[in-house]
Every structure is written in C-alpha cells, then in structure tokens.
Amino acid sequence: MSTIADRFSLQCFLAGIVAALLFNGCSFSASSESSSNIISSPFKSISASSSTESSDKYENEVRDYTSAYVRSSASDYAGFKSGISEIAARQGVTNWEVQPITYIAIGRGLRKANVKGIEYETFKKNLAAGDYSRMQDIEKGYRSK
Amino acid sequence: MSEIRFSLNVSAVLVAVLLLLALLLPKVAYCSATRTVDYLYIDAGEGDSSGGHAAIRFGADTFHFQYFDGGLLRAVREDSAHVEFKYRFLGNRTVYVSPIEVDEETYQLLRDRFNHRFLLQNQQFALLDSVKADLGLIESLLGFYDGKPDSQNPNNIVVEIRAAGLFLTDNVGKSDAIAEESPVLRRLVARMADLYGVEYLAQKQASVERAIRRLKPTEWDLSQVNLAEDKFPTGAYSFASRYRDLQTMRVALEVLRLGRSLRPEAEVRLESAEFQLDQTQLLQFKRYARKLSDEILALVESERPDWGFPLLVAMARLNAIERSIQTGQLVFVDTFDREAKRVDSRDLDRYQAAFQSLLGEARADFLAQKAKLYSMPVIDEFAYARFESAANLYAELSLGLQKGRPIRIFDGNLMPVRQARLFSSSMPRLDSVELQLASANASAFQVAYSSSVAGLYPYDLLSRNCVSEIFRVIDSAFADSINRDAVASPSGNALTIGVRTESKHRLGGYVDAKLVNAIPYVSAERVNSAYRVGVERELPSYRKMMLQQIYRKNNGLLTYLKESNTLTSSLYTRNPDDSLFIFFTDDAVVPRPLYGSVNLLAGLAQSLAGVFLSPLDGGQTLLNGVKGFSMSLPELVFFNMRKGSYRFQPYHRLMSPHRVASGE
Numbered sequence: 001m002s003t004i005a006d007r008f009s010l011q012c013f014l015a016g017i018v019a020a021l022l023f024n025g026c027s028f029s030a031s032s033e034s035s036s037n038i039i040s041s042p043f044k045s046i047s048a049s050s051s052t053e054s055s056d057k058y059e060n061e062v063r064d065y066t067s068a069y070v071r072s073s074a075s076d077y078a079g080f081k082s083g084i085s086e087i088a089a090r091q092g093v094t095n096w097e098v099q100p101i102t103y104i105a106i107g108r109g110l111r112k113a114n115v116k117g118i119e120y121e122t123f124k125k126n127l128a129a130g131d132y133s134r135m136q137d138i139e140k141g142y143r144s145k
Numbered sequence: 146m147s148e149i150r151f152s153l154n155v156s157a158v159l160v161a162v163l164l165l166l167a168l169l170l171p172k173v174a175y176c177s178a179t180r181t182v183d184y185l186y187i188d189a190g191e192g193d194s195s196g197g198h199a200a201i202r203f204g205a206d207t208f209h210f211q212y213f214d215g216g217l218l219r220a221v222r223e224d225s226a227h228v229e230f231k232y233r234f235l236g237n238r239t240v241y242v243s244p245i246e247v248d249e250e251t252y253q254l255l256r257d258r259f260n261h262r263f264l265l266q267n268q269q270f271a272l273l274d275s276v277k278a279d280l281g282l283i284e285s286l287l288g289f290y291d292g293k294p295d296s297q298n299p300n301n302i303v304v305e306i307r308a309a310g311l312f313l314t315d316n317v318g319k320s321d322a323i324a325e326e327s328p329v330l331r332r333l334v335a336r337m338a339d340l341y342g343v344e345y346l347a348q349k350q351a352s353v354e355r356a357i358r359r360l361k362p363t364e365w366d367l368s369q370v371n372l373a374e375d376k377f378p379t380g381a382y383s384f385a386s387r388y389r390d391l392q393t394m395r396v397a398l399e400v401l402r403l404g405r406s407l408r409p410e411a412e413v414r415l416e417s418a419e420f421q422l423d424q425t426q427l428l429q430f431k432r433y434a435r436k437l438s439d440e441i442l443a444l445v446e447s448e449r450p451d452w453g454f455p456l457l458v459a460m461a462r463l464n465a466i467e468r469s470i471q472t473g474q475l476v477f478v479d480t481f482d483r484e485a486k487r488v489d490s491r492d493l494d495r496y497q498a499a500f501q502s503l504l505g506e507a508r509a510d511f512l513a514q515k516a517k518l519y520s521m522p523v524i525d526e527f528a529y530a531r532f533e534s535a536a537n538l539y540a541e542l543s544l545g546l547q548k549g550r551p552i553r554i555f556d557g558n559l560m561p562v563r564q565a566r567l568f569s570s571s572m573p574r575l576d577s578v579e580l581q582l583a584s585a586n587a588s589a590f591q592v593a594y595s596s597s598v599a600g601l602y603p604y605d606l607l608s609r610n611c612v613s614e615i616f617r618v619i620d621s622a623f624a625d626s627i628n629r630d631a632v633a634s635p636s637g638n639a640l641t642i643g644v645r646t647e648s649k650h651r652l653g654g655y656v657d658a659k660l661v662n663a664i665p666y667v668s669a670e671r672v673n674s675a676y677r678v679g680v681e682r683e684l685p686s687y688r689k690m691m692l693q694q695i696y697r698k699n700n701g702l703l704t705y706l707k708e709s710n711t712l713t714s715s716l717y718t719r720n721p722d723d724s725l726f727i728f729f730t731d732d733a734v735v736p737r738p739l740y741g742s743v744n745l746l747a748g749l750a751q752s753l754a755g756v757f758l759s760p761l762d763g764g765q766t767l768l769n770g771v772k773g774f775s776m777s778l779p780e781l782v783f784f785n786m787r788k789g790s791y792r793f794q795p796y797h798r799l800m801s802p803h804r805v806a807s808g809e
Binding site: 055057064065068069071072078079081082083085090091094 | 205257260261264268376377380381382386440444447448449450451454458525526527531533534559560
C-alpha cells in the first residue's frame with residue numbers, strides 16, 4: 001500500500017501548486033452536486049443504522065443543540081422548538097413531543113451547558129411547557145452521566 | 146567525606162529521576178490515548194475540488210467546509226458512511242485516512258467545537274433564510290393589496306402547505322364532494338367531540354383563523370447583525386414561519402373536520418407476498434393505530450407552534466394503516482416530494498446493473514426494517530418512519546424497473562411531505578403602509594446581515610478554504626481550553642504560543658495551515674509528520690478497488706490496455722457530468738503526459754465541434770470541450786484531477802463492513 005510520501009514528488013508538488021492556484025481547492029456545496037447522487041445512497045439513512053442508532057443520534061443532536069441554544073439567548077422557546085422539529089425531521093420523526101427521549105436529551109443538554117439552580121429550573125419548566133412527566137424526563141437526562 | 150559525597154550523589158540521582166518523570170509523565174499519559182480523530186484527505190476531482198479536499202472525522206460524524214454560492218465557506222456535518230460512499234464510489238476518488246491518536250478529553254473537546262461551529266452557522270444562515278422568507282410573504286401580501294391577486298380567485302391568496310397534498314389537490318376549496326371520506330378520521334372526530342365537546346373543532350378552527358388575522362410582521366433588530374464565530378445567534382420565529390404554521394394548522398383541522406381520505410396517488414402499495422400481513426402483524430398494527438389516534442387527539446392541544454404538519458402526517462399514516470388492516474396488505478403513505486426529480490431513461494440503460502443491485506438492496510432493506518418493526522413490543526415513530534421509507538424505495542424501484550414507471554429520486558427525506566398549493570381567504574389584517582414599513586425593515590436587516598455573514602465566512606483559495614478552517618477550529622478549541630483553565634486569559638502572542646503548546650501536548654505537534662500548507666494534500670502530509678498519527682490508511686476509489694480485483698485474476702498487458710481508456714473499460718460508462726476524456730490517468734503516472742496529450746486533443750476536438758454546435762445546443766458542447774481541455778492540462782505535468790465519476794452505484798455491496806474495515 002502506497003503512502004502519501006511515496007507519491008509526493010517535486011514535480012507533483014509544483015503541479016499541485018499550479019492546480020490549486022488555477023482551480024478551486026475545495027468542494028463546492030451540496031447544492032451544486034448532482035442530485036442524482038442521492039438515489040445511490042439512500043440506504044445510509046435507512047438501513048445503515050438501526051432505529052436504535054437513529055434515536056441515539058437524535059438524542060445526541062438534541063443534547064448538543066440545547067446546549068448551544070441555552071448558552072446564547074435562550075428566551076425564544078418557539079425558535080428553540082422549531083430547531084427541535086428540524087432535528088427530529090432528519091430522523092423521520094414529526095411528533096417529537098411524545099418521545100420521552102426528546103426531554104431526556106434536553107436535560108442532558110442543560111447539564112452540558114452547565115446550567116444550574118434557578119436558571120435550570122426555569123428552563124426545565126418552560127421547555128417542558130409545565131408538563132410534569134416531561135419535566136421528570138428532563139431531570140432524568142440532567143442527572144444521567 | 147566520602148559518605149557525604151555518596152549522599153549528595155544519591156540525592157542528585159533522585160532529583161534527576163524525579164525531573165525525568167515530571168517531563169515524561171504527560172507523554173506517558175498521552176501514550177495511553179484511547180480515541181482517534183481521523184484527518185481525511187480526499188483526492189482531487191474534476192469540477193468541484195480540483196485541488197483535493199479535506200475533512201475531519203469523529204466516528205459517525207464527518208465535518209468539512211464547503212464553498213457555497215455567494216463566495217461563502219460553510220461548515221457541513223455529514224454521516225461518515227455517506228461521505229465515504231459519495232467520494233469513493235460516486236466521485237471515484239481515493240480517500241486517505243490519517244488516524245490521530247488522542248485521549249478522550251481531547252476527542253470530546255474537538256468534536257464539540259466542530260459541532261458547535263456547524264450548529265452556530267446553521268442558526269446564522271437559518272436567520273438569513275427567515276428574513277428572505279418574510280420579504281417573500283410581504284411582497285405577496287402587498288401584491289394582494291395592490292390589486293394583483295391570483296387571477297382565478299381574486300379574493301384569495303395562494304399558500305403552499307407541506308403534507309396537505311396527501312389529502313388535497315391544488316387549489317381545492319373548503320369542500321370537495323368527489324373526495325372519499327375516511328372512516329377512521331370520522332371516528333376520531335366523534336371521539337374528539339366526546340372528549341372536548343361538539344363545538345371543539347369549530348372553535349379551534351376559529352381560533353386559528355383569528356391568529357392568522359392578528360399576525361404582525363417580525364421586527365428585525367439591526368443590532369443582531371453583528372455576528373461572531375463564537376456567538377450563537379438568537380433564533381427568530383419569523384412572520385413567514387408563523388404564517389406558514391398557522392395556515393398548516395388551518396388546513397390540517399379542515400382535513401380532520403371533513404374526515405378526508407388519502408388521495409389514491411398518495412398511497413404506496415405493491416402486489417407482493419412481502420406486503421401481506423399475518424394475524425400477529427395485524428394485531429400490532431391495530432395497536433399502533435390506536436396509539437396514533439391518541440397522539441392525534443393530544444396534538445391538537447399541543448403548545449408547539451407547528452403542530453399542523455405532524456397532525457397531517459399522523460392522519461395520513463393512520464389512513465394508510467387502517468387501509469392495511471382492512472385489506473391485510475401493507476399500504477404506505479408516499480414519502481416523495483411532489484417535485485421529485487426522475488431518473489433519466491438514458492441513465493436507466495447506462496446503469497442497468499447498478500439499478501438491479503439497488504433493487505435487490507432495497508428489497509433486503511425493506512425486509513430487514515419489517516422484521517425490526519414487528520419485533521418491537523410497541524411501535525414508535527422512529528421505527529415506523531424507517532419502515533415507511535424503505536417500503537417507498539423498494540416499491541419505487543420495483544415498479545420502475547418491472548413496469549417501466551419513471552423512477553423518482555430519493556432526496557434523503559424520511560417522512561411524507563407532499564405539498565399542495567391552496568387558496569386561502571385567511572390572511573393577516575395589515576394595510577399597505579404597515580407592509581411597506583415591514584418590507585423596509587426586513588430589507589435593511591437582510592442587507593446588513595448578508596454583509597455580516599459574507600464578512601465572517603468568505604472563501605479564499607489559500608487563506609480561508611476547506612483546510613485552513615479545520616485548523617482554525619482546532620486552534621480555537623485549544624484557545625478556549627487555555628482561557629478556561631487560566632487565571633488570567635492570555636492574548637496575542639502569548640495565546641498563539643499557548644495554542645501551539647497545547648496542540649503539541651494534545652495532538653503531538655502543531656500544523657500552521659497557511660500558504661502552501663492550506664493545499665489539501667500538502668496539509669495531509671503535514672498532519673502525518675507533525676501529529677501523533679497511527680497507521681495511515683488508503684481507501685481506494687471505486688475504479689482502483691475494482692482494478693485491484695481484476696488484476697488479481699489477470700494482470701496481462703491486454704487487460705491493462707482494455708481498462709486504460711473510456712472506450713473499452715469494463716468499469717466505466719460515459720457520464721455526461723464528466724468532461725470528455727479518453728485515457729484514465731489517475732493510475733498511470735509514467736505515461737500520464739502522453740495520455741494527457743490525447744485527452745487534451747479530445748477536449749480540443751470537442752471544443753471545436755462545440756463552436757459549430759453552439760447555435761443548436763446553447764454552447765453546452767463547447768463548454769464541455771473547454772472543461773475537458775482544461776482538465777487535461779495538469780496531466781501534461783504529471784498531475785491528475787479527473788477520475789471519471791458515477792451517477793449511480795449499489796450501496797450495500799460497496800459499503801459492506803468488510804470493505805470499510807479493511808480499507809479495500
């Protein structure tokens with residue numbers, strides 16, 4: 001198996017500089033890629049991972065999003081929920097409110113953002129819209145490792 | 146005296162040992178690195194990354210930076226398997242993996258930083274999209290008030306509602322006598338009346354109508370345009386978003402009230418034994434139908450501002466499941482976008498073998514998702530969505546290949562979204578003065594915000610590209626770590642020195658991604674020499690991988706000659722996305738200039754032909770010829786960019802764990 005060092009020669013290096021200067025050195029965005037790429041790779045989103053892995057991915061994304069959001073402005077709950085809707089949509093989920101994992105992930109996100117005390121209690125109540133079982137799920141996520 | 150000297154000598158040795166331990170211990174700690182962060186160098190490709198590309202991979206997530214329209218450089222996060230498939234097997238480009246050994250803390254620090262950058266940029270660009278949407282809506286409303294309404298129905302405005310197309314055709318009014326009724330939705334409405342009162346639905350609809358009329362435009366705050374790379378911006382639940390969500394609720398409630406059935410063209414069925422339900426499966430579906438019904442009843446009371454769309458989807462799925470229960474044959478909701486592109490018939494011929502493989506894979510995937518679903522004690526939406534999507538793909542390919550129906554292209558969406566364009570008499574009560582003021586405010590915000598975004602994320606070939614950004618993010622993660630731990634936060638040169646030291650400590654070295662180091666393949670070489678990198682792996686491109694297999698069986702001259710060119714190769718079919726070329730040069734180093742000359746001539750010939758064909762094809766042949774010519778130039782000096790790419794490839798066969806793990 002060749003290594004980069006094997007392929008690396010002065011001529012290639014010089015030619016590479018020329019190429020990089022003449023042409024674009026990095027990928028264009030997905031919008032400029034051929035959309036016909038997509039049909040050949042549908043299975044990564046369906047079967048490459050199981051629904052358990054899908055819910056794990058969803059949980060991690062909600063956690064990270066919550067953590068980032070509450071460290072910023074954090075009073076726009078409608079905007080926050082809109083963000084959760086988008087994350088859920090990527091896993092094919094529309095009714096994320098009935099998934100306990102949503103609130104567990106939110107709890108984990110609050111812990112990751114190091115939110116404590118009254119601030120934590122306020123977030124917990126508002127993000128759960130006052131629903132007791134959702135607040136319990138947030139608490140569960142907050143206390144988990 | 147000798148005793149004292151002996152004591153002094155022993156003490157000196159002890160001190161030396163202690164000092165040595167103090168110096169070595171950090172290295173010992175990092176020698177027990179438990180994770181790897183992969184630096185990926187992706188070989189050059191024609192068109193979109195002629196100088197190669199770079200990415201950083203953390204397990205299932207790969208982060209990289211791409212050029213977007215408007216000269217912007219944005220962070221992208223993709224599934225690692227998808228990235229590999231896209232570049233290796235569709236783009237036909239080799240991927241080189243440099244596994245950087247790190248400890249758990251460094252792994253999480255870097256992963257969190259890259260993810261934060263991605264989320265932050267997403268939020269910033271979402272805000273830009275929101276203000277543009279607001280401007281679009283304001284313009285529509287102004288058009289209405291200025292006397293330019295829809296000519297077919299002068300009292301209504303047209304709105305596009307996601308998932309409404311599953312029940313309604315475009316421009317349908319409030320009632321449609323032809324549409325079939327849904328017994329399951331009728332029963333649901335009756336339950337709702339029992340629970341919440343007979344007037345409940347009508348009151349809910351009236352409440353939504355009032356909310357639409359009371360809508361006010363967003364007051365865009367110009368102080369928010371000062372963006373920063375580390376400041377997560379406040380989201381905006383904009384005027385256009387509120388309008389869209391309220392209209393969706395209005396339509397969803399109307400569908401429920403009328404007890405609409407799914408449109409026949411929104412159903413997916415396959416006449417196949419694999420779609421039959423046995424008694425156990427029927428019982429499980431009945432349980433899921435009851436669960437969905439309960440969820441629908443709860444959704445209309447939700448405080449979510451966007452419950453209209455999940456309500457439409459849930460009703461659609463409930464209809465499909467009810468039909469499945471009645472017939473004993475699986476029925477699914479169509480998950481394709483109404484504007485979904487179709488596979489070109491020439492591509493069907495060109496990639497016949499790939500499509501047959503894809504059909505086999507789709508069938509296997511459908512059966513696997515079915516088995517998983519039926520093994521669950523309680524079906525949830527995660528599992529059902531995947532089952533539904535798998536069924537859609539299988540049916541689409543099956544009906545397309547076996548019955549000649551045009552095959553729609555799957556865009557990664559995992560839920561039913563079919564839109565409908567509907568007239569609506571419900572609109573915000575705003576006069577043209579209010580709308581003009583709102584338009585001016587939104588325009589000012591858009592201009593200022595766009596300028597701020599362009600200033601923060603400009604693309605530059607050498608100083609702000611896919612490589613430089615990776616190392617800027619790494620540096621910023623280490624800078625934050627230093628500032629967090631320091632009593633007094635260092636700045637300027639002290640911080641720069643601190644970041645370099647931190648990088649050496651955590652990664653084994655430092656890479657300054659400036660000038661020539663910002664070229665992707667040079668950066669990979671720098672990573673390999675500077676960082677604590679394990680064994681580098683080469684994940685060969687599709688063609689290289691297949692050639693290895695072919696040469697294992699027969700590596701004679703004739704085989705080489707056959708596979709060396711696009712005219713006789715068994716591995717490549719002419720792809721219109723590629724420029725015209727004769728010889729493959731990625732695996733031919735010594736004869737590269739000779740092959741490149743032939744390719745150059747082919748490009749030149751195509752360009753000349755293009756000059757004459759321009760009036761007929763709008764210059765397309767000329768453009769392709771020029772592209773082919775320019776892609777051949779580097780080949781004359783031993784540099785290869787063009788590989789030949791593929792529009793379609795089977796996924797599982799190429800991405801099997803064996804191949805991925807072995808780096809074949």
